[in-house]
Amino acid sequence: MTRSGFGKGLLEAAKTNKDIVVLSADLAGSTKVSEFAKTYPHRFFQVGVAEQNLVTTASGLAHTGKIPYATTFSAFSPGRNFEQIRTTICYNDQPVKICSTHTGLGVGEDGATHQMLEDIALMRSLPNMIVIQPCDDLEASKAAIEISKVNKPVYLRLTRQNLPQVTKESSKFKIGKANILRKGEHITIIAIGPLVAPSLEAADKLKELGISAEVINCHTVKPLDEKTILQSVKKTELVITAEDHQVTGGLGSAVAELLSQKKPVPLKIIGVEDKFGESGNYKELFNKYKLNSKRIVEEAKKLIEDF
Amino acid sequence: MDLKKNALEIRKDMLIMLNKAGSGHTAGPLGMTDIFTYLYFNFLKVNPKKPLDPNRDYLILSNGHICPVQYTVLAHKGFFPKTHLATLRKLSSPLQGHPHRTQLPGIETTSGPLGSGISQACGVALGLKLDKKPNRVVCITSDGEHQEGNTWEAILLAAKYKLNNLIVIVDRNKIQIDGNTEDIMPLGSLKDKYKAFEWSVQEINGHDFEEIEKALEKADKIKTMPSVIVANTTPGKGVKFMEDDYTWHGKTPSEDELREALEELK
Numbered sequence: 272m273t274r275s276g277f278g279k280g281l282l283e284a285a286k287t288n289k290d291i292v293v294l295s296a297d298l299a300g301s302t303k304v305s306e307f308a309k310t311y312p313h314r315f316f317q318v319g320v321a322e323q324n325l326v327t328t329a330s331g332l333a334h335t336g337k338i339p340y341a342t343t344f345s346a347f348s349p350g351r352n353f354e355q356i357r358t359t360i361c362y363n364d365q366p367v368k369i370c371s372t373h374t375g376l377g378v379g380e381d382g383a384t385h386q387m388l389e390d391i392a393l394m395r396s397l398p399n400m401i402v403i404q405p406c407d408d409l410e411a412s413k414a415a416i417e418i419s420k421v422n423k424p425v426y427l428r429l430t431r432q433n434l435p436q437v438t439k440e441s442s443k444f445k446i447g448k449a450n451i452l453r454k455g456e457h458i459t460i461i462a463i464g465p466l467v468a469p470s471l472e473a474a475d476k477l478k479e480l481g482i483s484a485e486v487i488n489c490h491t492v493k494p495l496d497e498k499t500i501l502q503s504v505k506k507t508e509l510v511i512t513a514e515d516h517q518v519t520g521g522l523g524s525a526v527a528e529l530l531s532q533k534k535p536v537p538l539k540i541i542g543v544e545d546k547f548g549e550s551g552n553y554k555e556l557f558n559k560y561k562l563n564s565k566r567i568v569e570e571a572k573k574l575i576e577d578f
Numbered sequence: 579m580d581l582k583k584n585a586l587e588i589r590k591d592m593l594i595m596l597n598k599a600g601s602g603h604t605a606g607p608l609g610m611t612d613i614f615t616y617l618y619f620n621f622l623k624v625n626p627k628k629p630l631d632p633n634r635d636y637l638i639l640s641n642g643h644i645c646p647v648q649y650t651v652l653a654h655k656g657f658f659p660k661t662h663l664a665t666l667r668k669l670s671s672p673l674q675g676h677p678h679r680t681q682l683p684g685i686e687t688t689s690g691p692l693g694s695g696i697s698q699a700c701g702v703a704l705g706l707k708l709d710k711k712p713n714r715v716v717c718i719t720s721d722g723e724h725q726e727g728n729t730w731e732a733i734l735l736a737a738k739y740k741l742n743n744l745i746v747i748v749d750r751n752k753i754q755i756d757g758n759t760e761d762i763m764p765l766g767s768l769k770d771k772y773k774a775f776e777w778s779v780q781e782i783n784g785h786d787f788e789e790i791e792k793a794l795e796k797a798d799k800i801k802t803m804p805s806v807i808v809a810n811t812t813p814g815k816g817v818k819f820m821e822d823d824y825t826w827h828g829k830t831p832s833e834d835e836l837r838e839a840l841e842e843l844k
């Protein structure tokens with residue numbers, strides 16, 4: 272669960288940075304900020320079920336030099352409070368950190384109302400906003416710390432479900448710098464969050480087929496690491512993106528915007544295809560909606576055959 | 579119709595369903611079982627064979643997470659086979675984790691994200707008035723939802739348009755996810771607040787069928803303003819170890835807990 276890593280990183284950052292304050296909208300337990308609330312009760316604000324108030328209060332706190340982490344489920348923030356984030360945080364250019372758990376089909380049993388699949392699109396379109404999705408617990412912990420150091424609004428997208436460990440304690444995490452996890456020659460796979468591990472699996476399977484895939488963990492969707500992506504694509508000239516988000520407006524769109532203007536190459540965007548989710552175990556859902564390594568392998572083979 | 583006996587059976591079926599689902603909400607649904615049972619078996623004009631009957635009364639569930647009670651009551655009322663209950667929250671089930679309008683007969687609107695039910699109920703009530711239709715609109719909402727701004731926007735609107743075809747029932751169980759409402763974000767007297775917003779207000783014990791009956795009858799007769807019934811309920815009602823304990827907001831009984839609960843509900 273990248274939400275657990277987030278909780279840990281937040282505590283760590285709060286130890287040295289006394290300006291960090293946390294706000295919750297009746298989901299302190301679920302978003303893993305209860306430890307913070309216990310340790311720093313006077314720096315924790317429980318606003319109740321009130322997501323518009325959550326982010327606007329956070330914006331006010333930022334006026335006094337605080338670094339507010341506004342936490343809840345992503346369906347409600349930014350799902351419910353987009354305009355408040357847009358005006359009072361982004362247009363004001365306040366360093367509020369919108370930290371939202373329970374994203375994508377990965378939410379599972381709660382169903383479509385809670386499976387936020389449009390949040391990257393919303394947050395990516397806002398001037399001043401930085402958009403990050405970590406791929407495992409460790410990376411989430413590092414992200415929670417790093418975002419406190421940038422004097423900018425940030426949207427941190429976290430998962431409810433457990434994710435397999437992909438990065439190491441020693442792996443570097445720098446906002447805006449994508450990490451190449453696997454070097455390859457024939458195709459570039461760019462992924463975020465829960466699709467990073469399946470991308471590595473796919474690269475293993477492709478290797479057996481004689482296809483060498485480069486895998487990039489693009490944890491920062493905005494600002495996009497154009498340099499790393501373009502360098503890889505100049506070599507492979509074929510690209511797949513993968514994310515637990517609508518194919519509209521997410522990581523795939525960000526990559527398409529870049530490539531179509533600077534290096535047009537064949538591209539396949541893997542994500543949820545203009546549908547709402549549904550209740551079910553998240554693993555079953557990932558298979559039903561084809562967000563898995565098998566699909567990545569198929570799409571890679573297709574791209575290589577077709578071009 | 580023995581309402582008490584009926585509500586007991588509904589509580590049992592609901593707990594069996596929740597145990598099978600392995601995730602979902604328990605405290606709120608148990609606390610609202612008596613009111614749902616009364617509404618569907620004694621008050622609402624609804625036809626399980628014709629769920630979209632244009633002459634029906636509308637029940638808008640705002641706090642969608644308590645859908646287990648609505649699902650179980652709808653099944654008992656004959657809207658769909660009781661066997662569906664065993665599929666709650668499973669892949670391809672019509673019983674979604676939060677209710678979905680297009681999936682299940684008897685569900686008027688999709689909910690789960692809190693605080694938008696009274697607004698939607700106001701919209702339905704306005705539309706019915708435009709068409710000069712006598713259908714009634716009942717909206718179930720929770721105390722936690724009264725922390726959402728949207729709820730208060732709707733409360734203002736209902737008073738402005740004197741929506742006398744609207745009855746709101748508030749599940750005043752004093753709990754939410756992270757704790758007791760008065761610790762998380764104090765709501766104080768909802769009765770006084772609604773009065774100040776120019777609604778007709780009644781406060782009842784949400785487990786007393788006589789009080790439920792009287793309040794609904796009275797609300798039905800008010801012709802000058804919208805009506806609210808603040809129902810004091812016990813979350814987890816009927817199962818001692820679940821009662822008045824917010825940690826039962828969003829968890830389901832294990833096998834052992836289910837056995838113990840069913841024993842108590844005999």
Ligand SMILES: Cc1ncc(C[n+]2csc(CCOP(=O)(O)OP(=O)(O)O)c2C)c(N)n1
Nearest residue numbers: 297606690691692720721722753754755827
């Ligand atoms: C807009 C929105 N914010 C947050 C949530 C998460 N949530 C689900 S239930 C709940 C508690 C609400 O209190 P209440 O309805 O009184 O809960 P209950 O009495 O059933 O325990 C919260 C915060 C949500 N579903 N929707």
Ligand SMILES: [Mg+2]
Nearest residue numbers: 721722751753
């Ligand atoms: Mg409550």
